[in-house]
Amino acid sequence: MSDSPVKTALLSVHDKTGIVEFSKGLQDLKVDLISTGGTARLLNENGIKAREIADYTGFPEILDGRVKSLHPKIHAGLLFRRNSKSDRETIQKMGINPIDMVVVNLYPFEKAISQSEDLPNAIENIDIGGPTMIRAAAKNYQSVAVITDPGDYTRVLNELRNSSSQLSERTRLELMLKAFERTASYDVAISMFFQKLASTENIRGEWPGPAKLLMSFEKLKDLRYGENPHQKAAVYRDAQTNSCIATAKQVAGEKELSYTNILDADAGYRLTREFSGECATIIIKHTNPCGVGKAETLVESCRRALQTDPVSAFGGVYAFTKQVDIETARLLEGKFVELILAPGYEPEALRLLATKKNRRILDLSRLLTSNKSSTRTKNFRRIHGGILYQDSDELLLDEEKLKVVTKRAPSHDEHDALLFAWRIVKNVKSNAIVLCTKEQLVGVGAGQMSRVDSCKIALMKAQDAGLNVKGSVLASDAFFPFRDSIDLMGKVGVTAVIQPGGSMRDGEVIQAADDFSMAMLFTGIRHFQH
DSSP, rough: OOOOOOOOEEEEEEEEEHHHHHHHHHTTOOEEEEEEEHHHHHHTTTTOEEEHHHHHOOOOOOTTTBBBOOHHHHHHHSOOTTOOHHHHHHHHHTTTOOOEEEEEEEOHHHHHHHHOOHHHHHHHOOOOOHHHHHHHHHHTTOOOOOOOOOHHHHHHHHHHTTTTOOOOOHHHHHHHHHHHHHHHHHHHHHHHHHHHHHHHTSSSSSSOSSSSOOOOEEEEEEEESSSSTTTTTTEEEEOOSOOOGGGEEEEEEEOOOOOOHHHHHHHHHHHHHHHTTOOEEEEEETTTEEEEOOSSSSHHHHHHHHHOOOTTTEEEEEESSSOOOHHHHHHTOOOEEEEEEEEEEOEEEEEEETTSEEEEEEEEEHHHSSOOOOSSSSSEEETEEEEEEOOOOOOHHHHOOOOSSSSOOOHHHHHHHHHHHHHHHSOOSSEEEEEESSSSSEEOOOOOOHHHHHHHHHHHHHTTTOOTHHHHHHSSSOOSSHHHHHHHHHHHOOOOEEEOOOOTTTHHHHHHHHHTTTTEEEEOOOOOOO
């Protein structure tokens, strides 16, 4: 660590939050301040003496501010090695002063492209001088402090006041890491913007390669633990999107969300988006829907969702597509509900729901109304030594591929029920089977190794809940390899089926449906969710 105090600081910030107070603290410590134009004007207006960078370098800002800090007097002052006699002699000979601290934050490239993907706008918001100063200071962190986050101003100032204007090497290292993380995420945002442009113009394919796949995630918070108590965990937000369930506002509940709470909440949030504009209730247990209901009123939709599997609904996550009213809140009042998410709550309803202190309540209003990026989203899953990377499963149906394959076409009510079931089965773990009416999930079979076993479980769950499967419809996330599942469902009175098709035995499966006078739709689209 350098044992010399901070004597000179260079300040150049786009985000001016806290910079006046921080600079006043530095000035009180007799630190000389150098600053770029906009920051210098702000400081001088507030009675803080700051020398403009152009006066210090003897070279004016040019090209409308594109060049202002790219000067040897700046970068040599940052990069020279304090323990090198040759370096010290060089800067003394050339009249270059040491710069002991850099306070920089960058042009808001990420914010700019979220508001407009106009190319000139993007280019003008690519910061050059800022990242260059940050990297120079960070490289020489053992002698130079680099601050990129206004949230660090107070603790840095306190340490300087308590240690003769010096910073510990631990603090410098922490600041250096944050600095390189900031420039790395900044470069990723720029790279991904131009990757999209290059893909659009057929200069490069949609899938990066042989170049590296770059990602940037912003830490939101540490979690108490992961899936199990012996696993550490944290939650991060994809820097390229503003639609993350972990950023939803928690409006009630003394406990914070756990790892599994967030997984279940995300599953509920995804299904609410499938039913956007409708009045629906979704109940999630272990990331699978164990109850879904639609109705004219929210409370009735909730009753229907609860009927699907009242045992599994115990301790579940309840997701609503409409603002929660007092009638719905009263229905849930005496039930063990782990987590509730909805686009708002009537004040009286929220007061009633919040009486259970361990019941977490999230408001989805901001998430559901936030601007969504036009960029096609991707999903990835960790495997040993690598990841799998794919398009997210956003497509529900392709109307051109949807076709009736049986002798009988579905009735109007059956067609509505089939589409309702198809939206649900898309969000159930494979092998996935759901039984539905046009307004209610009746039975679910999820995650089985055999599709016919999933069918048996769906029937068993419906029977346990006292729901009649006769006249219901069936949705399957993938094709039926044999006719046994159709035979099983036909015997209990299921009247229609929706499935992707594509089996070698499609003919036998269709024949089974015809044998029971069932209607069957092929979607041509599979929705595996492993």
